[in-house]
Amino acid sequence: MNLITYNFHISLDCALVKENKKIPPATVKRLPIYLQCLDQIDPNDIGISSKKLAELAKVNDAQVRRDLSHLGTLGTRGVGYDISTLRNQLQLELGLVEGWxxxxxxxxxxxxxxxxxxxxxxxxxxxxxxxxxxxxxxxxxxxxxxxxxxxxxxxxxxxxxxxxxxxxxxxxxxxxxxxxxxxxxxxxxxxxxxxxxxxxxxxxxxxxxxxxxxxxxxxxxxxxxxxxxx
Amino acid sequence: MNLITYNFHISLDCALVKENKKIPPATVKRLPIYLQCLDQIDPNDIGISSKKLAELAKVNDAQVRRDLSHLGTLGTRGVGYDISTLRNQLQLELGLVEGWxxxxxxxxxxxxxxxxxxxxxxxxxxxxxxxxxxxxxxxxxxxxxxxxxxxxxxxxxxxxxxxxxxxxxxxxxxxxxxxxxxxxxxxxxxxxxxxxxxxxxxxxxxxxxxxxxxxxxxxxxxxxxxxxxx
DNA sequence: TTGATATTGTCACAATCATAAACCAAATAA
DNA sequence: TTATTTGGTTTATGATTGTGACAATATCAA
The missing domain is CATH 3.40.50.720 (NAD(P)-binding Rossmann-like Domain)
Known part of the structure; x- marks a missing residue:
């Protein structure tokens, strides 16, 4: 059996995000879509590439990378995005953890x-x-x-x-x-x-x-x- | 008593419209809004200006004029738009008369x-x-x-x-x-x-x-x- | 008739946006 | 090591969109 381990270098720049950046409205509208896509993939998967995510969200993969780069540097070059990190950042950015x-x-x-x-x-x-x-x-x-x-x-x-x-x-x-x-x-x-x-x-x-x-x-x-x- | 008469020069280019023009998607999204606004004005009014309609639809008045110009030359310079003509053209353009x-x-x-x-x-x-x-x-x-x-x-x-x-x-x-x-x-x-x-x-x-x-x-x-x- | 006012239709320009390309960096695989 | 994969960043480009400006047209008043 083959046990594959990927090393995601996870770094969150939580609190700062909201202050600094202004995310383009067109991107904001896509963030919930990405979040939805994450819920549709195999729960055993721990990582996802921008290409795969783009396919699910039906947008261009360059668009995905640019959109996600607004949330900080979440991905790992050569590997992709750690799904749980990505989900957390999306939820954080969208304010879904505030319990409105x-x-x-x-x-x-x-x-x-x-x-x-x-x-x-x-x-x-x-x-x-x-x-x-x-x-x-x-x-x-x-x-x-x-x-x-x-x-x-x-x-x-x-x-x-x-x-x-x-x-x-x-x-x-x-x-x-x-x-x-x-x-x-x-x-x-x-x-x-x-x-x-x-x-x-x-x-x-x-x-x-x-x-x-x-x-x-x-x-x-x-x-x-x-x-x-x- | 003052009886005011406006002369709307009405000319419909019905059938041709759908073949020729391609209306920008952003405009298409606003057409139902204009239609909605027309239902909200005083039924005694027979005309409306782009300025007034823009106010109701909460968009720029130049936008209104450009959007409506896609449906043909419906307005009359110096006067405005004949409401019933406008409504008819909007319904026609949106295909609301087809009874889907x-x-x-x-x-x-x-x-x-x-x-x-x-x-x-x-x-x-x-x-x-x-x-x-x-x-x-x-x-x-x-x-x-x-x-x-x-x-x-x-x-x-x-x-x-x-x-x-x-x-x-x-x-x-x-x-x-x-x-x-x-x-x-x-x-x-x-x-x-x-x-x-x-x-x-x-x-x-x-x-x-x-x-x-x-x-x-x-x-x-x-x-x-x-x-x-x- | 003439001038003043109102309003449309349209052009030109700026802003936003999507997409592609180029290039580098980082990680993995062989 | 070297090749391959993949993200991050920048730049360029074209498409779409929104908006100010203005000529053209209609009405009204004198």
């Missing part, structure tokens, strides 16, 4: 689905509260959490130091809810309502509009030659 | 939420079938549709000429489902499973990964100075 707390506002079909969604917890996010103003829903349980009225939002956010608000209300309430969340100290918002929320300084807002995604697909359906991106 | 049919595969919490989501029908998409391989779900109804086993997928796709497949299964089944959909003639896939699907020639794939969105937010939570994009 999130609340979901709007517990309709989508909000309920989000509450059940296991992918959040896996990545270090904790959904600590569900809010809805429908009297029929208040005090009922979804995914092990009791639905609260919005009037209790502020207390909750203070108590749990909630950093992320997930909006899954109908469009007409979304801006109001966003205002309340920001008011309660929430600094990041993930919006599923089909409206554009007002930009607020220092508040990060990302929107996922399901029907917009379909509309983009629809455009390319008529033009099979063209290729969509991102 | 879609199926949802995987009727868990998320799939069920998508089946109930009204935003699809509003934009001209019809969800005509739900599929799942869980025997406990087969033949039960969700959102007025009977859940069918995947074995019936092909017949269904042929019968309804399904163009879009929406995948809402757990990650481990997603690639298999995608393969089946493509096999059944589906040309566009909207994937909610947290995996990267294989690229297939002439098949459009868009992925929405809920936890990835949160991860990107998380990165910027640690760095309040930086600003996310897109």
């Amino acid at each position: 707390s999130a609340v979901i506002v709007g517990v309709g079909n989508l909000g309920s689905a989000l509450a059940h969604y296991g992918g959040f917890k896996d990545k270090g996010f904790g959904v600590v509260g569900l809010f809805d103003d429908d009297p029929k829903k208040i005090n009922s349980q979804v995914a092990g959490l009791v639905i609260k009225p919005l009037s209790e939002l502020e207390d909750y956010c203070n108590k749990f130091n909630v950093a992320i608000g997930i909006i899954a209300t109908p469009g007409e309430f979304a801006q109001n809810v966003a205002d309340q969340l920001i008011n309660c100290g929430v600094r990041s918002i993930l919006n599923f309502a089909p409206v554009l929320l007002k930009n607020v300084k220092d508040i990060q807002i990302r929107s996922v509009d399901l029907s917009q995604e379909l509309q983009i697909l629809s455009y390319y359906l008529d033009r099979p030659i063209l290729k969509a991106v991102d | 049919s879609a199926v949802i595969v995987g009727v868990g919490n998320l799939g069920s939420a998508l089946a109930h989501y009204g935003g699809f029908k509003d934009k001209g998409f019809g969800v005509v079938g739900l599929f799942d391989d869980d025997p406990k779900k087969i033949n039960s109804q969700v959102a007025g549709l009977v859940i069918k086993p995947l074995s019936e997928l092909e017949d269904y796709c042929n019968k309804f000429n399904v163009a879009i497949g929406i995948i809402a299964t757990p990650g481990e089944f997603a690639q298999n489902v995608a393969d089946q959909l493509i096999n059944c003639g589906v040309r566009s896939i909207l994937n909610f499973a947290p995996v990267l699907l294989k690229n297939v020639k002439d098949i459009q794939i868009r992925s929405v990964d809920l936890s990835q969105e949160l991860q990107i937010l998380s990165y910027y939570l640690d760095r309040p100075i930086l600003k996310a994009v897109d």
Whole structure:
């Protein structure tokens, strides 16, 4: 039997990273993809090359190396990247070790689905509260959490130091809810309502509009030659 | 009372548009946003300026003009854009008048939420079938549709000429489902499973990964100075 | 008619981004 | 040792994108 040992020279430059470098947004968007790819490879593997990772992430291998170089010098020349180091650095860089707390506002079909969604917890996010103003829903349980009225939002956010608000209300309430969340100290918002929320300084807002995604697909359906991106 | 009349010189170059021009992907992504903005303005308004539309869509006004110029010369100098013409052209360009049919595969919490989501029908998409391989779900109804086993997928796709497949299964089944959909003639896939699907020639794939969105937010939570994009 | 104002369409330029190439460094394999 | 593999860094290049500037066009008021 052949026991192969690779020596990964591991050096972390943890704390410094966040201060110094500004990672290009296009790279930031790919970091979670790399993390996802790491979860898909053979758990017995301890190393991975940029070429292999590029294949999994469906990007250019030079891109992988450049992207990862933003996190410090993680790889070992002639060998590749140590998977657990790489995963740790990615998680560190993305802030997944901070244990951010999130609340979901709007517990309709989508909000309920989000509450059940296991992918959040896996990545270090904790959904600590569900809010809805429908009297029929208040005090009922979804995914092990009791639905609260919005009037209790502020207390909750203070108590749990909630950093992320997930909006899954109908469009007409979304801006109001966003205002309340920001008011309660929430600094990041993930919006599923089909409206554009007002930009607020220092508040990060990302929107996922399901029907917009379909509309983009629809455009390319008529033009099979063209290729969509991102 | 003051009756103000604006003369919009309307000229449509319908059919030709799709053949000739290739609209930049970044623009294609904004077209649904403009369409959304048009729904939010006073229904009595008949015209809108690029400046106003830019404000609503939260982009630069030069950007709006350039984006819209890809659809032909829709505006009138010194006046603005005729709203109904603009809406029509956007819908035409995005293929929303084609009445694409879609199926949802995987009727868990998320799939069920998508089946109930009204935003699809509003934009001209019809969800005509739900599929799942869980025997406990087969033949039960969700959102007025009977859940069918995947074995019936092909017949269904042929019968309804399904163009879009929406995948809402757990990650481990997603690639298999995608393969089946493509096999059944589906040309566009909207994937909610947290995996990267294989690229297939002439098949459009868009992925929405809920936890990835949160991860990107998380990165910027640690760095309040930086600003996310897109 | 003329001038003032508003607004589009388009060009030019700058910024960002992706990709390839070149070259070196470090580790392994033979 | 030497050859091979692979990452890190720099540079170059072309593509895409965003934005300021401005001429062209329409309306309005005098």
